[in-house]
Amino acid sequence: xxxxxxxxxxxxxxxxxxxxxxxxxxxxxxxxxxxxxxxxxxxxxxxxxxxxxxxxxxxxxxxxxxxxxxxxxxxxxxxxxxxxxxxxxxxxxxxxxxxxxxxxxxxxxxxxxxxxxxxxxxxxxxxxxxxxxxxxxxxxxxxxxxxxxxxxxxxxxxxxxxxxxxxxxxxxxxxxxxxxxxxxxxxxxxxxxxxxxxxxxxxxxxxxxxxxxxxxxxxxxxxxxxxxxxxxxxxxxxxxxxxxxxxxxxxxxxxxxxxxxxxxxxxxxxxxxxxxxxxxxxxxxxxxxxxxxxxxxxxxxxxxxxxxxxxxxxxxxxxxxxxxxxxxxxxxxx
Numbered sequence: 058x059x060x061x062x063x064x065x066x067x068x069x070x071x072x073x074x075x076x077x078x079x080x081x082x083x084x085x086x087x088x089x090x091x092x093x094x095x096x097x098x099x100x101x102x103x104x105x106x107x108x109x110x111x112x113x114x115x116x117x118x119x120x121x122x123x124x125x126x127x128x129x130x131x132x133x134x135x136x137x138x139x140x141x142x143x144x145x146x147x148x149x150x151x152x153x154x155x156x157x158x159x160x161x162x163x164x165x166x167x168x169x170x171x172x173x174x175x176x177x178x179x180x181x182x183x184x185x186x187x188x189x190x191x192x193x194x195x196x197x198x199x200x201x202x203x204x205x206x207x208x209x210x211x212x213x214x215x216x217x218x219x220x221x222x223x224x225x226x227x228x229x230x231x232x233x234x235x236x237x238x239x240x241x242x243x244x245x246x247x248x249x250x251x252x253x254x255x256x257x258x259x260x261x262x263x264x265x266x267x268x269x270x271x272x273x274x275x276x277x278x279x280x281x282x283x284x285x286x287x288x289x290x291x292x293x294x295x296x297x298x299x300x301x302x303x304x305x306x307x308x309x310x311x312x313x314x315x316x317x318x319x320x321x322x323x324x325x326x327x328x329x330x331x332x333x334x335x336x337x338x339x340x341x342x343x344x345x346x347x348x349x350x351x352x353x354x355x356x357x358x359x360x361x362x363x364x365x366x367x368x369x370x371x372x373x374x375x376x377x378x379x380x381x382x383x384x385x386x387x388x389x390x391x
Contacts, residue, residue: 149179149305255307
């Protein structure tokens with residue numbers, strides 16, 4: 058089983074090693090890889106300051122969302138679970154919307170990092186609320202799962218309602234446009250600053266989820282078996298909240314809402330593993346990075362007047378995929 062997981066990880070890592078250099082060449086202005094030096098300083102500037110940080114950020118965000126999706130599906134034992142459904146991403150979005158509303162009132166020095174910082178604060182608040190509500194169950198792992206799901210949906214609904222209210226009461230058309238565009242998710246005009254912000258947080262979140270993966274394996278045997286093997290429900294819930302909060306919150310903080318990655322990716326890589334969460338988190342992270350990178354390249358090269366938002370592109374893929382999963386579940390194939 059370890060050999061299967063190792064082989065899958067190596068294949069996905071090799072795929073990323075091929076996709077990242079190729080992504081640097083694609084865009085409205087195509088760059089000939091054999092004549093980069095002849096293209097002058099503009100080509101080098103485009104590669105190093107625009108496309109390379111954007112590619113790294115796409116891989117980073119995709120990896121975080123993929124790992125979070127695999128962990129959530131393992132914890133809830135539900136193949137339709139997605140980290141965006143449990144309040145953390147909507148709360149991060151609400152924090153960012155708050156900044157877009159009031160950011161102009163702060164000194165210009167805060168403009169560069171104000172929105173990501175406030176989005177992370179929103180994600181942290183979502184994590185705290187989720188842990189405070191769902192962490193107080195005394196009914197064991199099973200009760201914790203049900204309460205976790207209901208608490209997450211409640212937080213997501215509240216954050217969504219407040220975000221819609223902020224859009225409705227926007228002080229001007231420009232602010233409303235900025236909010237709507239940001240909520241659709243994109244990597245346009247991102248720089249190394251966003252990479253240095255999201256990278257460490259996402260890696261820390263993936264590490265926390267990997268640390269919790271053995272306990273998630275025990276859950277596949279049932280609640281009673283997991284408790285008999287020493288699984289502490291409250292501790293596992295805390296690890297999940299921290300791990301998912303860091304990965305999803307970091308992504309939302311720098312790119313806005315990018316959905317369905319955590320739903321799609323685990324299903325794509327699960328047949329290539331032994332289906333245990335401990336052997337699914339890392340492949341899902343690698344595949345998630347590849348998926349977001351390919352989607353970002355696609356939106357850059359589409360012949361449209363303005364670049365299609367990455368969140369919209371992935372939703373156009375994810376919604377039919379979700380429907381397909383529902384049909385399979387109805388037929389008992391999941």
